[in-house]
Amino acid sequence: MWSRVFSQGKIWVPLGLFLSLLMTLIVPSFIGEYLDGTSDDIFSVILPGLFTLFCYLLLLMGLFRRFGVDRDKVWTRFGKLFNRQIRFENVDRIDTGVGRFKVYGGDTKINIDYNRFDYTLVYIRLLEELQYRRIKVKNLDIDDPEWEGTAQAFRNSLARHAYQNHQTFYDAHPEELDRLQALIQPPKSYVNRAGSTE
Incomplete structure (x- = not known):
C-alpha cells in the first residue's frame, strides 16, 4: 500500500520512438542538401538535428524517468x-x-x-x-x-x-x-x- 512508482512510458516511448525513427530518416536529406550546396542555410541542418535530439530525449524519458513515493x-x-x-x-x-x-x-x-x-x-x-x-x-x-x-x-x-x-x-x-x-x-x-x- 505504501509504495507507488509512476512512469510516463506509455506516452513517451511510442511517441519518442516514432518521431526519433522518422527524424533519423529525414535528417540525412537536410544534411545532403546542405553539403551539396542546394541549401546554404546552416539552420536547415541545425534545427532538424535539434528536433531529432529532442525526440530521442522523449524516448529516453519514457524508458528511464520514474517518479515515486513510499x-x-x-x-x-x-x-x-x-x-x-x-x-x-x-x-x-x-x-x-x-x-x-x-x-x-x-x-x-x-x-x-x-x-x-x-x-x-x-x-x-x-x-x-x-x-x-x-x-x-x-x-x-x-x-x-x-x-x-x-x-x-x-x-x-x-x-x-x-x-x-x-x-x-x-x-x-x-x-x-x-x-x-x-x-x-x-x-x-x-x-x-x-x-x-x-
Whole structure:
C-alpha cells in the first residue's frame, strides 16, 4: 500500500520512438542538401538535428524517468544518472505552482504534479507531518502571524486532492474519511526539531 512508482512510458516511448525513427530518416536529406550546396542555410541542418535530439530525449524519458513515493520519502530519478529524493521528516517547505505542489528538503526540490499522477500518499504524509510540526508554507516562515491560516488552506487543498482521487474509497470507508478529516484539523501544539512542544 505504501509504495507507488509512476512512469510516463506509455506516452513517451511510442511517441519518442516514432518521431526519433522518422527524424533519423529525414535528417540525412537536410544534411545532403546542405553539403551539396542546394541549401546554404546552416539552420536547415541545425534545427532538424535539434528536433531529432529532442525526440530521442522523449524516448529516453519514457524508458528511464520514474517518479515515486513510499511511507518515508518522495523521489524522482532518471536511470542511474539522476536521483533526487526527500524524506518526509526532512521536508522544510511546501509551495504551490501551476498544476503542482513543490516539496523542499534543504536545497532539494521535487515537483508533485497532481495532474499527471495520483500522489495521494504524498498528501497524506504531508498532512501527517503538519499534525506535529510546523513547515514553511509558500514563503511564510513558521513564526509568521499568517502561517496558521495559510497552512490551514494548504491542509484543505491536500485533503481535497486526496478525496477527489479516491472518492469511491472514502465514501465506502467512512472511518478512513474521518481519519482524513481529522488530519485537516490543526493540532493543539507542534513539536519542533528538538522535540519540545510549541
